[in-house]
Amino acid sequence: MNVVRVVDIIPAYRSDEAGLNWQPSIAVNPDNPDQIVITTTDVPEPPNVGFWYSLDRGATWQVNFSEPGNEMDQSVALAASGELYWAVASDTPSKDPTLHVLRTPGLVTSGPFPDIDTPLRDMIDQPYALAITHRQSGQADKDRTYVAYIEHDDWNDSAAATIDVCLDARAASPVFVTVALNHRASVPLDGYEVRPCVHSDGTAYLAYKGWRSYNDPFVITDIVVERDDSWGSGGFVDLKDPSDNKPGRLVAKSVKIKDPQDLANQRLDNDLSLAVDPTNSDIVYLVWGDNAGPNYTLRVRRSLDRGATWCPDLFTVVNANLACLAINSDGRVGFMYQQLVSGRWETHFRRTTDATGKNWDDIILARTAIPADDVADYSRVISVGRDFYGVFPAWNTPDPANFPATPPAASNPNGATFLRHTTTSPPWKLVDASGQKVNESVDPFFYLILDENTVEPPTGLTGTPH
Amino acid sequence: MQEPRPDIPKLVDASSFIFTGTVVELGKSTVANLAARANFAVIRIERSLRSDPALGNLRDRLVTVALLERGELQPNQRAVFFTLDWIHGGGIAAREISHVDARFESEVDSSVEQQPRRHLADRLGSSVLVIVAKVVSVKPTPFDVRWRNAPQWAVASLESLDALRGRPTEGTTIMFPTSGRPTWALAPRLSEGQRSIFLLHRPPSWAPLPESPQFLTSEAFTLLDPADVQPESQRRLIEELLDQVGAP
Numbered sequence: 001m002n003v004v005r006v007v008d009i010i011p012a013y014r015s016d017e018a019g020l021n022w023q024p025s026i027a028v029n030p031d032n033p034d035q036i037v038i039t040t041t042d043v044p045e046p047p048n049v050g051f052w053y054s055l056d057r058g059a060t061w062q063v064n065f066s067e068p069g070n071e072m073d074q075s076v077a078l079a080a081s082g083e084l085y086w087a088v089a090s091d092t093p094s095k096d097p098t099l100h101v102l103r104t105p106g107l108v109t110s111g112p113f114p115d116i117d118t119p120l121r122d123m124i125d126q127p128y129a130l131a132i133t134h135r136q137s138g139q140a141d142k143d144r145t146y147v148a149y150i151e152h153d154d155w156n157d158s159a160a161a162t163i164d165v166c167l168d169a170r171a172a173s174p175v176f177v178t179v180a181l182n183h184r185a186s187v188p189l190d191g192y193e194v195r196p197c198v199h200s201d202g203t204a205y206l207a208y209k210g211w212r213s214y215n216d217p218f219v220i221t222d223i224v225v226e227r228d229d230s231w232g233s234g235g236f237v238d239l240k241d242p243s244d245n246k247p248g249r250l251v252a253k254s255v256k257i258k259d260p261q262d263l264a265n266q267r268l269d270n271d272l273s274l275a276v277d278p279t280n281s282d283i284v285y286l287v288w289g290d291n292a293g294p295n296y297t298l299r300v301r302r303s304l305d306r307g308a309t310w311c312p313d314l315f316t317v318v319n320a321n322l323a324c325l326a327i328n329s330d331g332r333v334g335f336m337y338q339q340l341v342s343g344r345w346e347t348h349f350r351r352t353t354d355a356t357g358k359n360w361d362d363i364i365l366a367r368t369a370i371p372a373d374d375v376a377d378y379s380r381v382i383s384v385g386r387d388f389y390g391v392f393p394a395w396n397t398p399d400p401a402n403f404p405a406t407p408p409a410a411s412n413p414n415g416a417t418f419l420r421h422t423t424t425s426p427p428w429k430l431v432d433a434s435g436q437k438v439n440e441s442v443d444p445f446f447y448l449i450l451d452e453n454t455v456e457p458p459t460g461l462t463g464t465p466h
Numbered sequence: 467m468q469e470p471r472p473d474i475p476k477l478v479d480a481s482s483f484i485f486t487g488t489v490v491e492l493g494k495s496t497v498a499n500l501a502a503r504a505n506f507a508v509i510r511i512e513r514s515l516r517s518d519p520a521l522g523n524l525r526d527r528l529v530t531v532a533l534l535e536r537g538e539l540q541p542n543q544r545a546v547f548f549t550l551d552w553i554h555g556g557g558i559a560a561r562e563i564s565h566v567d568a569r570f571e572s573e574v575d576s577s578v579e580q581q582p583r584r585h586l587a588d589r590l591g592s593s594v595l596v597i598v599a600k601v602v603s604v605k606p607t608p609f610d611v612r613w614r615n616a617p618q619w620a621v622a623s624l625e626s627l628d629a630l631r632g633r634p635t636e637g638t639t640i641m642f643p644t645s646g647r648p649t650w651a652l653a654p655r656l657s658e659g660q661r662s663i664f665l666l667h668r669p670p671s672w673a674p675l676p677e678s679p680q681f682l683t684s685e686a687f688t689l690l691d692p693a694d695v696q697p698e699s700q701r702r703l704i705e706e707l708l709d710q711v712g713a714p
Contacts, residue, residue, distance in 0.1 A: 011554065011555030011556065012555075013521065013554050013555050013556075013557070013558060014518075014520040014521060014554050014555065015520075015522060016519060016520050016521065016522035017519075017520035018520075019520065020648055020651070022647075022648055041648050042648060043648045043651050043652060048482060048550070048551060055499050060498070060555070060556060061555055062497075062498070062499070062553050062554065062555030062556050063553070063554045063555055064552065064553055065518075065551040065552060065553070065554060066550065066551070066552045066553075066561065068550075070649070071648060072615060072648070072649055073614075073615065089615075095670070097615065097649075108499055108500050108553065110532065110552050110561055125613045125614055125615060126614060150613065152612070152613060159612060159613065188611075188612075189611075189612060192613070192614045214611055216608070216609060216611070217609070219611075259611060260609050260611075270614070373646045374646070377614055419555075432522045432523075433522055433523065434523065
């Protein structure tokens, strides 16, 4: 029996919040999953940058707001070493958006944190952080750290998929090597998402979109997967496409995506995610979204031979976005997405139920109202052991009917656990410390799919058996 | 020797969390998971002078402040604290920039109140053109597909009614972001027929103008800051501030 937990992470101390909480990402310490970090993007006034952290597996949350700057895109990674690697694109609208890779050993430590990826890179978009602690007998552990992003060329028409690779990010002076990934002409640029994943045997994969043309409003792109067999130290050239013998397997060619394209106010063309099986680095799953059919569709595919060949669609979802994948220690795939159903956003978490990759269970974590503006280009799910940890953005009406996977009980009258102040019976409202109504907005919701064999921490965090 | 007078406006501008409070105890923490340190002081807030709105009413709340120097404050001592936000949740923690005696509270309060005026003066000082004008037309520019945080500029043509700084050319063109992304969320939006005072700046070095030739004019300006559009009722204040900031 698995246990599902859904937590609105806004703490009671910030119950007056009605901010954007836009574009969430998550990191979990694989050796101590009590330590979890979530980033969101907001418009704090006055400017500063923060990350949310939990030290009790998501039961309670705080925000560390001590980094100066203006928030833009960001994501985080927690290594088993306990080190936090935080990739933030920041600076004001009148300055270049600059990539800061910050490091801290303590989640309650106050900033400013040191920049470890120097010289700083400007004009970048969508940084995506990943870290894995490599343990070797007789040698010191090393944090392999990766920050993937799109690098613009002085805001001309080019933008290149790029990854910074550091093989020892805990070193006093870490050395990041910048790798330009696209070995073919992109017209006019590479897509917005560059997504890496790494296996503990040193196999590193990444996916990106190599655009081949753009004629408003359609992008024609290849879906490209690259591989490096030595932690990314070799430049991601170990997987070649048979059509031109260049690095980067073209999993799908000439994929059509409408851009700009909105679905219930949510901007599309942001769905690309990749996950490697921790039990076998030959197995890798990929999801992207496209407009090959009449509706925007997410497509899950798989390779069983290190990216050399890919099966047809294993699973598809129409009118959905925020796709993200992870694979647990049993080789079971977890897939989160938000789908527009009957005028509401449904947040689904599915897992494969057998080795075919074609059969999936389904847990509906939330069924929430449509926000007035888009809420994210990406979200994220992570596996630790058999468990899945993730975050999704959603409208924060504390009505238990909005959270089908976690029916209300005495300990969670709102279905999902709300840490901020709410009413606990109809009418369902957000309130401040004195009981006055607070406007609804988008909040980040943490979720945990806890396997029945996982030892639970003594946190008191409620959950619903499934 | 007399203590130097604190530069209160400078402290206000550097702080995100300012409050008057009384020292409750030293060397303790009121924040979950934040272990006590020797330089911590627990302060009971009497009056919040500037704080993150998400924190709500802070009166009588306790805040743990990491002091710059130990030994300067004693229990029951009142002061105005200039701090930076640190931790919200499981308590509130802040990092001290400075503190001044509580007798400066009204002066600090006044300085906080004056901060929008100082910001307006800064924006006036960096502007190329300040005009009273009417928005004649607003048009979107071609969709900018280059990156996800693109401002998605719109172009507005202005009919200049009066120039307060600089000399406008006929049909001044200005660009403003239409994207709702956090970077641009606070930028002003314009509508046809709107009459306002506009503080016009040159475009930043990045996110350049759209490719279409009709937009590539050396006379293009941008509106990025909320203070860059002012109601005409602010004209007297703006003229006064322009006198203070001098010529461009």
